[in-house]
Amino acid sequence: MAKRNVEIMVGLFVALALAALFMLAMKVSNLSGLQGVQGYHLTANFDNIGGLKVRAPVTASGVLVGRVSAIRYDTQQFQAEVTLLIEPQYAQFPEDSSASIFTAGLLGEQYIGLEPGAEEVVLREGDELQVTQSAMVLEELIGKFLFDKASGE
Secondary structure, X not given: OHHHHHHHHHHHHHHHHHHHHXXXXXXXXXXXXXXXXXXXXXXXXXXXXXXXXXXOEEEEOOEEEEEEEEEEEEOOOOEEEEEEEEOHHHOOOEOOOEEEEEEOOXXXXXXXXXXXXXXXXXXXXXXXXXXXEOOOOHHHHHHHHHHHHHHHO
C-alpha cells in the first residue's frame, strides 16, 4: 500500500512538472501574447526591420504598450510594413509620434520603441506612423567601416 502511495505522489509530481514546463514555454514564446487582446492597429513602414518578428514587444518609455501583430513587404513603397497592436489603455499617442527598432542588449531580441510627439490629435485605428527609424544591422555598419577604411588609404 505504501508503494502505491509513493507511485501516485511521483505521478502527480511529474504531471505538475510537465504543466509548469508547458506554462513556461508559452510565456517564453509569447504565444499567448496576442490571443484575445483588444486594442487598435497602427502601421509603420521601415527600410530595414533587421530581425524583428511577429509578437515582438512595442514599448513607450520602457513600458510594454503592445505587440507587433503582422509584418509584410509593401511592393508599392518597397519597404517592410509592420502592423502594431496597441493595447486600448494606451490610446492617447499623438499623431506625430515616431517608431524606432531597437535591440534589447547586444544580441537580444528586437523590439519597437514608440516616442510620443507633441500634437493634440491622437492616432486612431488603422493610422500610419509617419516618422520611423529602421533597425541598425551590425553587418552593414562593419561593412561601411571597412569600406571607408579601405577607400581612405
